[in-house]
Amino acid sequence: MARQRDYQKIELIYKATQELVLERGFSGLKMAEVAQKAGLATGTLYIYFKDKDDLVNQLYLYLKRQKASLWFQGNNHNDSFHLIFERFWKQFLSVSMENASDAAFLEQYYRSPFIKNTVKDESGQLLKPVYDLLDRGKKEGILKNLNSELLLAQILGPIHELVRLHREGTLQITNEVNHDAFNLVWDGIKS
Amino acid sequence: MARQRDYQKIELIYKATQELVLERGFSGLKMAEVAQKAGLATGTLYIYFKDKDDLVNQLYLYLKRQKASLWFQGNNHNDSFHLIFERFWKQFLSVSMENASDAAFLEQYYRSPFIKNTVKDESGQLLKPVYDLLDRGKKEGILKNLNSELLLAQILGPIHELVRLHREGTLQITNEVNHDAFNLVWDGIKS
DNA sequence: TTGATAGGTGAATACTTATTCATAAATTTG
DNA sequence: CAAATTTATGAATAAGTATTCACCTATCAA
Numbered sequence: 542m543a544r545q546r547d548y549q550k551i552e553l554i555y556k557a558t559q560e561l562v563l564e565r566g567f568s569g570l571k572m573a574e575v576a577q578k579a580g581l582a583t584g585t586l587y588i589y590f591k592d593k594d595d596l597v598n599q600l601y602l603y604l605k606r607q608k609a610s611l612w613f614q615g616n617n618h619n620d621s622f623h624l625i626f627e628r629f630w631k632q633f634l635s636v637s638m639e640n641a642s643d644a645a646f647l648e649q650y651y652r653s654p655f656i657k658n659t660v661k662d663e664s665g666q667l668l669k670p671v672y673d674l675l676d677r678g679k680k681e682g683i684l685k686n687l688n689s690e691l692l693l694a695q696i697l698g699p700i701h702e703l704v705r706l707h708r709e710g711t712l713q714i715t716n717e718v719n720h721d722a723f724n725l726v727w728d729g730i731k732s
Numbered sequence: 733m734a735r736q737r738d739y740q741k742i743e744l745i746y747k748a749t750q751e752l753v754l755e756r757g758f759s760g761l762k763m764a765e766v767a768q769k770a771g772l773a774t775g776t777l778y779i780y781f782k783d784k785d786d787l788v789n790q791l792y793l794y795l796k797r798q799k800a801s802l803w804f805q806g807n808n809h810n811d812s813f814h815l816i817f818e819r820f821w822k823q824f825l826s827v828s829m830e831n832a833s834d835a836a837f838l839e840q841y842y843r844s845p846f847i848k849n850t851v852k853d854e855s856g857q858l859l860k861p862v863y864d865l866l867d868r869g870k871k872e873g874i875l876k877n878l879n880s881e882l883l884l885a886q887i888l889g890p891i892h893e894l895v896r897l898h899r900e901g902t903l904q905i906t907n908e909v910n911h912d913a914f915n916l917v918w919d920g921i922k923s
Numbered sequence: 924t925t926g927a928t929a930g931g932t933g934a935a936t937a938c939t940t941a942t943t944c945a946t947a948a949a950t951t952t953g
Numbered sequence: 954c955a956a957a958t959t960t961a962t963g964a965a966t967a968a969g970t971a972t973t974c975a976c977c978t979a980t981c982a983a
Contacts, residue, residue, distance in 0.1 A: 729920030
């Protein structure tokens with residue numbers, strides 16, 4: 542038929558978007574600048590994405606899926622609950638801080654007006670394995686037998702704060718801090 | 733001299749602003765709508781506030797100070813650390829959830845591009861008594877002897893999550909939930 | 924090689940919205 | 954009560970920026 546889409550352009554657009562959000566914040570994000578930074582014409586963005594809203598939501602899902610795929614890396618189902626959980630928690634923290642532009646984008650996105658419920662739902666799905674893990678911990682009598690939402694607030698809440706402290710430069714997340722922070726969480730949720 | 737300012741108008745403007753943020757989010761906040769909702773002309777807003785940025789920042793400080801004044805209400809210096817801390821934590825949570833439009837505004841503000849460092853600093857000052865309380869707990873050997881930032885991440889992180897769950901309707905914060913949530917935090921930080 | 928088709932361009936368009944400002948209305952003071 | 958002064962008004966202004974679209978270009982099938 543005709544010329545085909547160049548899906549590498551999507552990567553370029555994502556990269557440019559993230560960098561601009563890091564530099565100037567979410568509300569300073571301009572389509573014309575995204576295009577320029579990606580080395581494309583403004584109109585080209587509208588070939589790959591319906592509108593700005595679509596671009597932002599797609600990028601969110603892309604990053605979120607990418608992060609989620611790393612949470613449970615290197616685990617074996619035979620490992621003890623404690624071991625799997627500790628690996629998960631530390632991995633979640635480190636993956637959340639890993640890349641400044643990823644982190645800036647994800648953090649700012651969640652409270653932004655861009656977020657769509659369908660996207661929120663799909664990103665909620667990504668937590669399914671975490672809920673399963675909590676169920677296992679409860680069944681084995683290792684975790685307090687409480688509502689998973691409540692446990693999760695306890696598990697992820699501190700992570701979000703630590704990521705913020707790290708980004709603001711208030712607290713350096715050394716291995717020791719990482720370890721102490723994990724124990725604070727663990728001592729809270731264990732039965 | 734001449735006509736005097738009517739400081740009740742500031743309250744009207746604050747109220748209108750909060751309600752609009754609750755209804756349509758931060759980025760949907762329009763000066764013309766704030767004025768209309770407050771029953772004033774657009775230009776009047778610029779008599780009481782330098783610009784939109786100023787309005788938003790003033791309102792943030794106003795609400796934040798109001799909340800902070802309630803955190804330690806009803807405490808006596810002779811009370812035990814545990815008692816003061818528990819009252820503080822539960823009060824912080826309930827004050828954070830209390831009023832939907834306050835909560836929506838505060839939550840969205842913090843990650844918005846409006847925030848100024850001077851305002852951030854002043855609102856950080858409000859946490860001073862909390863840091864003092866943590867120092868007392870450490871000195872008495874009741875709390876783990878860790879960096880206060882780290883402890884605070886553990887103490888306030890879950891609160892932010894619970895407020896979100898409450899707002900989204902995912903979790904109803906009953907007295908029992910409140911109690912369980914507190915114990916999760918307490919078991920984590922106690923030495 | 925050529926016609927058809929879809930990608931690519933970026934200036935022009937269309938729209939939104941913060942802020943200003945000429946004018947009117949309300950208070951205060953002497 | 955009149956002059957002086959500041960508040961209050963809201964239409965007009967000024968800027969910014971998402972999106973479109975007429976035109977160009979690359980690629981594919983025949």
